[in-house]
Amino acid sequence: MTDQKRITLWIEGILEAISRKGNKEAFGLLQKCGTDCCRRSGFYKGASEIQKRFGGKAGHKKIFEAFKKEYSNTDKLFFENGRIVLIFDECTCPLHKTGVKNPTLCLCTTAFTKELFETLFGTEVEVELKQYILRGDNCCRQEVLITG
Numbered sequence: 001m002t003d004q005k006r007i008t009l010w011i012e013g014i015l016e017a018i019s020r021k022g023n024k025e026a027f028g029l030l031q032k033c034g035t036d037c038c039r040r041s042g043f044y045k046g047a048s049e050i051q052k053r054f055g056g057k058a059g060h061k062k063i064f065e066a067f068k069k070e071y072s073n074t075d076k077l078f079f080e081n082g083r084i085v086l087i088f089d090e091c092t093c094p095l096h097k098t099g100v101k102n103p104t105l106c107l108c109t110t111a112f113t114k115e116l117f118e119t120l121f122g123t124e125v126e127v128e129l130k131q132y133i134l135r136g137d138n139c140c141r142q143e144v145l146i147t148g
Helices: 003-021 024-039 042-057 060-071 103-121
Strands: 077-080 083-088 125-131 140-146
Touching: 003 024, 003 103, 024 042, 024 103, 042 060, 042 103, 060 077, 060 103, 103 125, 103 140
Parallel strands: none
Antiparallel strands: 077 083, 083 140, 125 140
């Protein structure tokens, strides 16, 4: 067995244990991983730069459009019914790309999104995962509500 396969199976085991435990503390640990992953990403750096540029001087839509244009120019990131919608046709998580398939991993992804948009807007947001590939859906769809 390769080291990569052994690591993938180890992570799958951790995610299964977290899923079985099913409590806030266990889920919180996974969400902490998502927050940390976000802070190490280029998207986070971009969100920080946009926030510094605009600060409280612009509305959410103007900040969002600047971020989208400069860091994520896609038609699968948009406003709909007062929420930001993100749609992915494939799982973009590096762990999934190495073979991790446990849907509990998506708690990490929603925490990544939460950290990204709270940094971008400088206020609290809620993230809801509506569809996810690791559960068998044909895409991942997250909705972000600016609450602050």
